[in-house]
Amino acid sequence: MNIVQKGHEFIQERSCLHFREHDPVALARQTNITYLYYTFSEVLESCCLKFYNKPRGRRLVLITPLCKLPAQAGHATLHAMGLHHEKKFGFRDNEAKAVMFPDKCAQRIDALKIFEETLDDLSLQIHSNGR
Numbered sequence: 001m002n003i004v005q006k007g008h009e010f011i012q013e014r015s016c017l018h019f020r021e022h023d024p025v026a027l028a029r030q031t032n033i034t035y036l037y038y039t040f041s042e043v044l045e046s047c048c049l050k051f052y053n054k055p056r057g058r059r060l061v062l063i064t065p066l067c068k069l070p071a072q073a074g075h076a077t078l079h080a081m082g083l084h085h086e087k088k089f090g091f092r093d094n095e096a097k098a099v100m101f102p103d104k105c106a107q108r109i110d111a112l113k114i115f116e117e118t119l120d121d122l123s124l125q126i127h128s129n130g131r
């Protein structure tokens with residue numbers, strides 16, 4: 001399992017979201033579809049990067065060598081989904097909840113519990129090493 005898959009798993013355990021892998025070429029041919037596109041960088045920078053810049057279509061997620069933990073890949077994913085935060089703070093609880101629990105799901109109660117206990121991991125772990 002690569003770091004992107006681990007990041008997805010990290011989010012799925014504490015949300016009602018479910019990520020599915022698709023053929024990027026097939027997706028690019030479609031209109032009216034929004035998807036996350038992961039790319040890997042060799043630049044040693046935080047994976048707390050705000051590449052969210054368009055409401056529809058391909059949203060870039062840059063995975064850097066400093067993006068080592070599932071929570072960090074999850075953090076980058078949530079930025080691409082439109083979540084943001086001020087530099088010194090993590091994601092806001094209510095905003096993160098709105099993105100991560102868009103609908104009801106069978107695992108909602110358990111996932112909410114994990115979400116509330118570990119929001120700091122998703123939000124701040126990344127910032128504890130310097131940024």
Ligand SMILES: [Zn+2]
Pocket residue numbers: 047048049075079085
């Ligand atoms: Zn961030």
